[in-house]
Amino acid sequence: MLLEELIEAFRVLPGVGRKSAQRMAYHVLERGREGGKRLATVLAEAVERIGHCAQCRDFSEDEVCAVCASGSRDRQQLCVVETPADRLAIETATGYRGVYFVLQGRLSPLDGVGPRELGLETLGTRLAAGEVSEMIIATSATVEGEATAHYLAQLARQHGVRPSRLAQGLPLGGELEYVDRGTLSHAFGTRAEMP
Numbered sequence: 001m002l003l004e005e006l007i008e009a010f011r012v013l014p015g016v017g018r019k020s021a022q023r024m025a026y027h028v029l030e031r032g033r034e035g036g037k038r039l040a041t042v043l044a045e046a047v048e049r050i051g052h053c054a055q056c057r058d059f060s061e062d063e064v065c066a067v068c069a070s071g072s073r074d075r076q077q078l079c080v081v082e083t084p085a086d087r088l089a090i091e092t093a094t095g096y097r098g099v100y101f102v103l104q105g106r107l108s109p110l111d112g113v114g115p116r117e118l119g120l121e122t123l124g125t126r127l128a129a130g131e132v133s134e135m136i137i138a139t140s141a142t143v144e145g146e147a148t149a150h151y152l153a154q155l156a157r158q159h160g161v162r163p164s165r166l167a168q169g170l171p172l173g174g175e176l177e178y179v180d181r182g183t184l185s186h187a188f189g190t191r192a193e194m195p
Contacts, residue, residue, distance in 0.1 A: 103148070138166050
């Protein structure tokens with residue numbers, strides 16, 4: 001039945017359970033058909049046209065995103081984040097003017113996420129080029145985030161790059177995209193070199 005397929009389609013979104021998906025489906029059919037058509041069109045176009053930046057792995061419609069293409073960014077500072085949402089949080093909450101590398105996840109061997117899935121070979125090549133002097137590690141304060149941070153610090157040191165980590169103050173077990181701007185800005189501004 002098409003209605004059931006629509007409800008199940010909404011459930012692919014994070015945090016959307018059966019009841020929420022049902023409410024969304026009913027809303028689109030009862031009062032939001034034009035909005036639903038627009039959503040379907042934009043979603044199909046976005047899935048087709050948005051890929052990953054060849055340099056930082058963030059979402060981009062172009063081969064190189066606007067941040068990487070900008071001549072006004074400090075290429076000696078490279079901030080490594082887990083997700084595009086984390087990059088956006090740092091970009092809007094801080095005065096950071098360096099460049100980024102988006103892992104699109106964090107190390108999680110139990111889930112089959114290793115260095116290859118996070119693009120760490122690409123990151124290593126970028127560090128080996130010699131342009132980066134500081135790698136700011138901005139992974140979440142979770143067990144997987146900490147393990148990823150330690151791996152990244154080792155990778156940076158192998159290439160003669162100084163690793164630093166966002167200062168504590170971020171809630172343990174918290175995700176960067178949900179931290180308030182003030183806390184994130186303070187933690188970013190008081191980052192420290194990793195031992």
